[in-house]
Amino acid sequence: MKMKPFHHVNAKSVEEVIQLLKMYGGKARVIAGGTDLIPVLKAEILPEYPEIIINIKTVPNLDYVIEDAEGLKIGALTKLEEIGESPIIKGKYRLLADAANSVATPQIRNMGTIGGNICQDVRVLVL
Structure with a gap:
């Protein structure tokens, strides 16, 4: 199954993650690998498909x-x-x-x- 497009950000700080979560609200999802989220996105079972995926694996x-x-x-x-x-x-x-x-x-x-x-x-x- 093909996923819908979304914006992906490799966050550089906790502050950036917080700012993005405030900005996008319920349209944001956080990953640090995506082993659970990616299959959910493919199956389209979320109430709202995310506009942005925030990767925290890049936060030191x-x-x-x-x-x-x-x-x-x-x-x-x-x-x-x-x-x-x-x-x-x-x-x-x-x-x-x-x-x-x-x-x-x-x-x-x-x-x-x-x-x-x-x-x-x-x-x-x-x-």
Whole structure:
């Protein structure tokens, strides 16, 4: 099935992503690989087809696991494998590490991000 045309932007900062989301509202979609969104676009099952696709994989510093006074912070582009193997998470948040390690296959865990899994269409939810 052929997809309708849309504008694609490789965002360079979180600020740019926020600006584009405000500008396009419900006509924008965010990807960091597109493994879930692209099949949905091809099937034309979204209520509104996007005018713009914003790629956040090009935004630096969105892959991290840190713990500070505010608690645990995980960046949207942190891979499931990194979450499952993080010493911080394995030490204090074992259930989260176990959940990340139980998702799909090792190949998917090596590529799939926490942000993508949280935003994933529920028809194929894996985490």
